[in-house]
Amino acid sequence: MKKLFYSQKAAPYVFVLPFVLTVLLFWIGPVFKGILLSFQDTMKNQWVGLSNYQRIMGDRIFWIAVKNSVKYTFFTLLLLIPFPMLFAVLLNSHLMKRPNLFKSIYFLPALTSVVVAGTVFRLMFGESDQALMNQLIGLFGAAPIKWLKRGDTGFFALLLLCCWRWTGVNIMYFLAGIQSIPQELYEAADIDGASKWQQFRQITIPLVKPTTIYVLTISIYAGLSMFLESFMLWKGNNSPNYIGMTIVGYLYRQGIEKRAMGYACAVGIVLLILVMVVNLIQLKVNGTFDSEEA
Amino acid sequence: MKKRLLSLLLTASLAAGLLAGCGSSAGKSKDADSVDEAGGKTAMSVEGDDVTTLNVWTFIELHQKFYTTMAEKWNEAHPDKKVKLVLSNMQYDDMHNKLSLALESGKGAPDIADIELGKFPSFTAEKDIKLLDLTDAIAPYKDDVVQSRLDIYTKDGKPYGLPTHVGTTVAFYNTDLLQEGGIDYTAIKTWDDFKKAGIAYHEKTGKEFACAETTASWMVNLMLAQKGGDYLKEDGSLDVNNAKVAEVLHIIKDMQDAGALATVPGGQPDNEEAYPHYNDGEFAVQIMPFWQTSRFTSYMKDLKGKIAIAPVPKFGDSDATWTIGGGGTGTAVVASSPNAELAAEVMAFVKLSPDANKEVWNVLGFDPVNTSVWTDKDLTENPDNQFVQFFNTKPFDTLLTMQDGIGSLKSLQDEKAPSINNVMVTEVLTNIFDNGADIQQTLDDAQSELENEFAS
Structure with a gap:
């Protein structure tokens, strides 16, 4: 007994046990159950083989949802990685006055609830000529726009909500990464006559790469599984012509609203595969799987 | 040696933390429930020994007061079959989704639930419908109630929902x-x-x-x-x-x-x-x-x-x-409830009886589904009624004009x-x-x- 307690071999397993248990119970279990359900029709209580998956292939709305989610993910990556990194560098430089104030301001939106933020954005982007955004473009002489009824403007509102909310969080990640870079490197570069831009290119970007990969990975996942923002912006799952329909939104519609749990699970499995494939490719390209010699 | 002791301590504390974590989280969720009971739920206080408790889920807050008022009248009229309603009000989507999951999993469903017209067909589309057939409960009131409003909650000839209003x-x-x-x-x-x-x-x-x-x-x-x-x-x-x-x-x-x-x-x-x-x-x-x-x-x-x-x-x-008739909410009874029959009888009284339908107009301002009260001028032209005061025509004159021509789209039941x-x-x-x-x-x-x- 004593041996077991003091065993160097057993200790690591004991330490990782809580995590393993959680994953098994709340991840592997449900995924497995979901895979089984995706071959069933829960309304009729029967096994239907691959027919749920066949239906997905020909389901126009599902593909609209995929397109929306992918488009959304792409633009969030495009906006939410370079800009927060830049802001983090600025916040970290001595030129910046009152950096802590700005840090708090940037981070504040992340503390608000999406439900509240979505509702406020919905009213800001209202159709009426008194809605904030319509007043704003009215200053430039433009006519009121039905923001949330058009594909492009609706997408803009969604993206703005996302950037407003997540910029601060990503800045925090990058700040942490940047601050862990040894100051000597910059000093040495300074002595060698490197410009600030060269220092940023040659020192900061390569050395915050682990942070970048982390942010990239969670952003891909977050982008592809986005739901609540769209749900709140359009006050429910019904955006005109599905301009706000996302993959998870479609899963919610099928599983919860229409009670077709089997079909919803099939949608979920497809989402899982999609996220896995994209992230595996991304991690492979970034060399995360290579042995840690470098 | 010190290291070993430390690792032992750490392991022990971790294990303890894990167990405590389980315990406290379970305890917490229970606490949260009872808080909910105080906050989101309202329970009637009913005296007597043989009182049946019925859980009701609604998504319209106004319905709660209306249901308790009517249930008190039921208890007065039926001292042998007293009921105590425990009402939970939830947000629209929330309630339907929870109900859907509860019925699907067979756990945690209430005895009675309000289901909105737009959601109703998804609850009757299944092979084995989990709601109670209300034919017997409706029978005493059937002649006075607008048929097309029963039809919208009917599947294969069996009504599963009690209408609140006509929505003319x-x-x-x-x-x-x-x-x-x-x-x-x-x-x-x-x-x-x-x-x-x-x-x-x-x-x-x-x-x-x-x-x-x-x-x-x-x-x-x-x-x-x-x-x-x-x-x-x-x-x-x-x-x-x-x-x-x-x-x-x-x-x-x-x-x-x-x-x-x-x-x-x-x-x-x-x-x-x-x-x-x-x-x-x-x-x-x-x-x-x-x-x-x-x-x-x-x-x-x-x-x-x-x-x-x-x-x-x-x-x-x-x-x-x-x-x-447009829109609507059908009150349904969950078939697996141990008190389903009684619940159906009570809710039919609460929603379809003439008394109930007077309240529907007085409190909610809806056009009552039991048309026998439409001609009760003391009710429909009561000068103290806020709706009578608001409009500059007599609301029920218009309803009575069209009374025989209230149809519905058949597809709404599908x-x-x-x-x-x-x-x-x-x-x-x-x-x-x-x-x-x-x-x-x-x-x-x-x-x-x-x-x-x-x-x-």
Whole structure:
């Protein structure tokens, strides 16, 4: 007994046990159950083989949802990685006055609830000529726009909500990464006559790469599984012509609203595969799987 | 040695933390529940030994007070079958989703639940329906209740829901504005008159007459029912692109092009963005179900004393029906509940008895589903009633005029109804009235999309 307690071999397993248990119970279990359900029709209580998956292939709305989610993910990556990194560098430089104030301001939106933020954005982007955004473009002489009824403007509102909310969080990640870079490197570069831009290119970007990969990975996942923002912006799952329909939104519609749990699970499995494939490719390209010699 | 001791301590504390974590989290969730019980739930206090407790889920807060008032009357009348209602009010989507999951998993369902019309078919679409057949409970009241309102909650001849109101579609005219525009609303009998009045009003005042709906289909469904059309064929197969649907949309589109209709922010009169536009007088007319009365008294208060309730226009005397019931909430009883039979009996009393229907008008301002109270002038013309005070016509005169002509679209009972409605309000109407898309093409697209959804 004593041996077991003091065993160097057993200790690591004991330490990782809580995590393993959680994953098994709340991840592997449900995924497995979901895979089984995706071959069933829960309304009729029967096994239907691959027919749920066949239906997905020909389901126009599902593909609209995929397109929306992918488009959304792409633009969030495009906006939410370079800009927060830049802001983090600025916040970290001595030129910046009152950096802590700005840090708090940037981070504040992340503390608000999406439900509240979505509702406020919905009213800001209202159709009426008194809605904030319509007043704003009215200053430039433009006519009121039905923001949330058009594909492009609706997408803009969604993206703005996302950037407003997540910029601060990503800045925090990058700040942490940047601050862990040894100051000597910059000093040495300074002595060698490197410009600030060269220092940023040659020192900061390569050395915050682990942070970048982390942010990239969670952003891909977050982008592809986005739901609540769209749900709140359009006050429910019904955006005109599905301009706000996302993959998870479609899963919610099928599983919860229409009670077709089997079909919803099939949608979920497809989402899982999609996220896995994209992230595996991304991690492979970034060399995360290579042995840690470098 | 020190290291070992440390690791032992750490392991022990971790294990303890793990166990404590389990314990405390379980304890917490229980705490949270009982807090909920104090906060979100309301329980009746009933004296006596043989009292049955019934759990009720609602998504409309007003219903709670109404149910308890009526349940107290039931207890007075039936001392041998006393009940104690425990009511939980939840947000609309939340409640339906929770109910759906509870019924699916067979755990945690209430005895009684309010289910909204748009959600109802998804609960009766299953092979083994988990709601109770209410035929026996409804029987005592059946003759006085508007049949079409029972039909909408009926599947294969068995009713599963108790209606709250009729939702008779009526016309709300802003008489002040119409007078300025030189329009006499009492002369509007047909949709042709309606269109002409709309054009004249728009030209004279520059303001809008009524709205072309893009996020709801109250007027579309009304016209479709009048024309004798529907979204499904006789055999229940999809038919949203048929000639009658197209004709109705053409009629509305023509009115829009002529200036008699315009789109309103929010897309329909019952919408938070739209209320101010009616309240400010930018739109003069609403074609809405009768329950819009309660939206007037809550959200369009400036219109007090300016609104007349009148029968809706017709196409002609050969119309299939004059008006239809719109919207609604069906109270259902969960079949697996140990007290299902009693719950059904109580709720039929609570919702369908004449006493209950008086309350429906007094408290909620809805048109009661038990029409025997419609002629009770003490009730319907009570000068203390806020709804009687608000409108400048007698609301029930209009209802009684149309009483024999209240139909419904048959497709509303079909399991495909929620999907059809979805396609109409998210694609068809907005594409046609907001974006000017081709009507037949839009309907053909909708048809093929729905066919694909129900292909399996």
